[in-house]
Amino acid sequence: MSSITQRKELEAKDSKCGFFYGYALVVILGFLYFCSSGIILATATIVNPLMLQDEALGMNATMLGTGFSLFVLVQGISAPLVGALISKFGARFSMTLGAMVLLCAILALIFFVSSPVAYFAVFGVVASAATMMVGQLAVQSTLGSWFVERRGVAMTCMMVIGASSSFIAPPAVNAIMGATGGGWRSGWYLIAALVALAIPVAFFLVKNHPSDIGEIPDGTSGAKVAAKKCDYRFVVYKNKESVPFKQVVRTPTFWLISLAATSGFAAYTLSTSQGFLHFTSLGFDSGLIVAGVALMGAMGLVGKISMGIVSDRIEPIRLIVVAALILVIGIVVGAEASSDAMLLVFYACIGVGFGGVNAVFPTAMANYFGAGSLSKNLGTGIMITTLVASALPIMSGAFFDATGSCALAFYVTAGIVAACAVCGILVRFPARGEGGVRSKEVVGG
Template identity: 30%
Template sequence: MTTETKAKGFYGWWLLFFLWVVYTIPIGFAFYSPAVLYPFMIEDVGWSRGEIMMGFTATMLLFGLSGPLTAWMLGRFGARITLAIGGVIVAVATFLMGLMGHVYSVYLALSCLSGLGISCASMIPVQMVVVSWFSVRRALALGLVMGGGAIGGFLAPQIISEAVQATGGNWRIGWFIIAAASIIGMVVATLAVRNQPSDMGQHPDGVAPHEAKATAGANRTAKIYRTSINWTVRDALRTPALWLLIGAVVGSFFLWHVVVSQGPLHLQDRGFDPAMAAFFYSLAVGLSVVGRFTIAALGDIIEPRFLFAFGAFCILAGGILFWFVTPEAMWIAYLYPLLAGFGFGAAYICVPTITGNYWGPKAFATVSGLISPVTMSAQALAAPLAGFLYDIQGTYFTVMVISWIAAAIGFGAIFLCTPPKPKEGGSGGKSLF
């Protein structure tokens, strides 16, 4: 470590805490919490499950489709400003959602705006900052920060559910709470986030470049692949590994999003009261923190694609149990969120870890921004497909079978996702493209 860094202290560890807060709010409150509001909204405004789930789909679609825009903003303004702008957008969208009447088109428009804000305020910017600040301990750092999404995903819906029930089922108060939380996240991002260690005269991991090389040499026995070249996006798109990673994410996370988006409604159909349904829904999201912290501990020791595969298997097992949940079999009610939540948390952290390890930090934001529209758009189909099939058939069985098949394909794809090999003469230029 350099003398200057020793004197000042490595800011990266403090930054992880601030990023944890910044990431927790849009994911825990704005992304996961609306699901506990949907039953109250359906009862109040009279929309069907398929119609209400179109809002969730609109949010997810804009979350994914705005990935290239988020990547452009990161290059133009940096992560700190992008995160702040995203927080403001989410706050405005959710505040207006609380004032919304019964106009369905307004609901869809605000859901789209919320998805755009969440994209700018969470995943890609936060991951980019972590990848820039950490190399040797990348999986550890990503797991610690993004564990905030799981903790927020457990606590935030509980807070929202309690507030709504305490006000006699007033779902609007839930949207106002989300808006207030988003303002807090914006303030923290503005005051505490620093885009790169060089902004503070520091180095990744708090280690000078020559010492980093020595550390890398000493740790070769770990056998974790980390690219040593600067990949271009064009070359990355030509590698089978990128498309296999996309396939693994789409297949495994499709099942997860069916489980998480339909959880409160499915559990109430099976005889659970709204409070218990909200609890098990939150438990599934909250338990993903165990998977995320597992990757934090093991992701720099064991090849992340194998950890992803284990997570994908757990999602599949939990998704199967989800179908059989009843109040008479409470062990299933507790086991399905443990398996599905753990599996999602593990796989979720592996995605940016693999992306950073395979294609490097310089191309990370652009590659992630191009991956996001594909993966998120596919995942966004889960909620409306489940909702509309339920409206037609009165059961989730068909969509569950589709989801199980998709998850099995994703499980196989990640095993084939071996480290990419650059073509001769490629990836040597300065341009990201």
């Protein structure tokens, strides 16, 4: 049976069913992102600084920042390993196992963590790696294989669902802590409940690839494109072949895309690890800071929607450049904030910028190199972004302990983010052939 005949049969089958499971996965994966990558740092931003008030822990600002640095660093170190795990066993396995490990880590934070070393190990290492197994890398690489023509829109919808936790969590966590006496341990109750629910959702509802249930990417629309021998011409560059991972890491474009995306992760890491400490040291009320964190989450949705929805029409890497410039503005404003408005501008810019980067980074990778090795490509790209971002909390904490201010760390971060924007500008695209660019053209062979 010819491939065209098979594709036509799939198209007829999809038309009869009238439902593409990829649409359900957008919601399912969005929920899993909500329960892991979406909510954990938003919660830690509010909860972890309260550890400084717990004399039994013996924490200072440098130790607090070290925990955040470890979290971000382990995200990066574990990302290629998680990518390989997903490639070999599938995202369903990774998400289920990761959710079980994450639940254990959250329960340990609630009941057992009583020293800085335990905080580093549980929050900085175990919870970080488990979050990567459930969240960002797993959901983005899975959805990338389910959509091609509408990849940008699908990724955006999924990320909007997941990232809604970033503005829901701060007031919810604050309310829970207030109702239970204000202790930092109770701030983790919400995540514990959500992760417990994520385990059966991942195990029973996640499907690794369309072919696992007899479907193809994009459903009926994808079948129509395939039936036309892939002559469909996309508005933005989309590689119709999958470049092998070993070739991907040898191309400068892979490194430029990853470094450009570092802008969002560097700025967000700074805001989540040091924002609360920085603004309280400037004399701002903690209630206003919590409102700012919630605003950051809400504006993150704006960034994801506004940039993600056009990422099938405007090159995603160029959108990352725009996002990076917004981040630079926000960081500079926040460094010397002297009014409520300046604080809110900082959090709004971080939200829009990081939201945009987070939404289109996986699309940029999938479009340029294809979806065949996306989990490995994205995992290695995340490692690059986090190796840079992980140094910022330690640097900021050290600056604060030495000077009583995080302003210098803010300016250094603004410079890093600006350099990342330049990397995005330097990305170039191969000439489009009739059937799409060949792998050797992508790597310059």
